[in-house]
Amino acid sequence: EAGVTQSPTHLIKTRGQQATLRCSPISGHTSVYWYQQALGLGLQFLLWYDEGEERNRGNFPPRFSGRQFPNYSSELNVNALELEDSALYLCASSLFEYEQYFGPGTRLTVT
Amino acid sequence: SQQGEEDPQALSIQEGENATMNCSYKTSINNLQWYRQNSGRGLVHLILIRSNEREKHSGRLRVTLDTSKKSSSLLITASRAADTASYFCATDGGSGSARQLTFGSGTQLTVLP
DSSP: OOEEEEESSEEEOOOTTOOOEEEEOOOTEEEEEEEEEEEEEEEEEEEETTTTEEEOOSOOTEEEEEEEOOTEEEEEEEOSOOOOGOOEEEEEESTTSOOEEEOOOOOEEEO | OHHHHHHOSSSEETTTSOOEEEEESSSSSEEEEEEEEOOOEEEEEEEEEETTEEEETTTTEEEEETTTEEEEEEEEEEGGGGGGGEEEEEEEOOSSSSSSHHHEEEEEEEEOO
């Protein structure tokens, strides 16, 4: 069974640009979660999507947004990039309230 | 904010020894999960223990949960060099944020060959 996949692996952007990160959940999982792991800040919850709807949001500004498609894949968009947005962005999926399984992450570097 | 706090922050042991990591959290939970992360890569799910469980085993892993003390421990027996990684506990809880995982700061485990 394929795990959670994320693309791209690495992304380099300049300040002020927009970044789009993609995630495909494990087959059959309907929930997708996004987390940010920034140096010195640890792993922080960003967004939770389930059945195409945003269900919960972490303490991040509105320029962090996303969506979930009918096939349950998801996209995270970060607008007006700032240097402190440089981080590893992890996507996870789950079936209902059970274990969350993570993808390999997208490393975003903002210069 | 980080709800969980792992202890110790770093642990170095010899291959074959047991490694114990502890996690404390602040609010009530539905379940607690342990993850492993190798060198800034994705998280690997190790084990989930529900709030009504006290102990769970999976291979060389043993997890305990004490909800009265709001703490959990992860024991890795007969450690191997390949176990070298960062280990995180993650909790969820509350009806509104039940799916949102809150991670601890992690324990960096180094297993020396």
